[in-house]
Amino acid sequence: MKEADSINDRFDPIADAAEPAEFSGRWSVDFESSDELAIGTFTVDADQIASGTFLTTTGDYRYLAGRVDGPYMRLSTFDGAHAFLFHAEMQDDGSIKGDFWSGNWHHETWTAVRDDNATLPDAFEQTTITNEQALEELVFKDTEGNPTRVLDALDATKAKARVLEIFGTWCPNCADASRELVSLKEKYGDDLGVVGLAFEVTEDFARSSQQVQRHHAHIGSDWEVLIAGISDKAKATETLGFLDRVRSYPTLVFLNSDNEVQAVYSGFSGPATGDAYAAQRDRIEAIIDKMIDE
Structure with missing residues (x-):
């Protein structure tokens, strides 16, 4: 059995995917369950390996990692207490629509727009x-x-x-x-x-x-x-x-x-x-x- 040795092993590539969308940058994020905006920060390298996190008024989602295939980005983390999975799809207007799962008990949707100046309350x-x-x-x-x-x-x-x-x-x-x-x-x-x-x-x-x-x-x-x-x-x-x-x-x-x-x-x-x-x-x-x- 091949031993997983990198983030490349976390998600299987999507076959015949289009050119990767540009997810890198800073985003203003609206989670379905929250009245307060969050911030998403993502980076994607030349091999389409993605990393980033979400910042909220109560803390952050820590180290997320995954990959980009065409208009889709998938990120996840497991830190011993939480298992998070994020799916994102780039829209024609440059915004993001996505899904968020926490363990096997919580799901909600989220949206995001690019905003280099996004900030959280003090x-x-x-x-x-x-x-x-x-x-x-x-x-x-x-x-x-x-x-x-x-x-x-x-x-x-x-x-x-x-x-x-x-x-x-x-x-x-x-x-x-x-x-x-x-x-x-x-x-x-x-x-x-x-x-x-x-x-x-x-x-x-x-x-x-x-x-x-x-x-x-x-x-x-x-x-x-x-x-x-x-x-x-x-x-x-x-x-x-x-x-x-x-x-x-x-x-x-x-x-x-x-x-x-x-x-x-x-x-x-x-x-x-x-x-x-x-x-x-x-x-x-x-x-x-x-x-x-x-």
């Missing part, structure tokens, strides 16, 4: 603080089952700049964000403290604790994580009480050494997003630098 302006007093009162169990006040965990870092990481171990975008926080910790050392609040897929504490410890080992993180609850966003919003809404996992809350919230960042653009990832890093570093310099 991720720092999507989520607001509604009740900072509620943050002061939050208590969750650590992975050993010890009730721990969130602000006490932040204070234990003794850092000038602090990040409260609202995440789930089941979430690939959260893994990207955690890796970024590990990198930032390496840069800033003790000046940056991180505490995680894990919202998991079940309310089984033992299972959630085990998942968090596996996440730590896989990511290479070592900060305190508290088991905060179940991943349902409405329930997470109610549990936390200090945000207007948990819009996405991850959500990063930036606090100074007095535990005063300085910014909230919703979602995360991972390394698959290229320039967006780099620009995001610059903005996050600017906030951390400002807190350290105060």
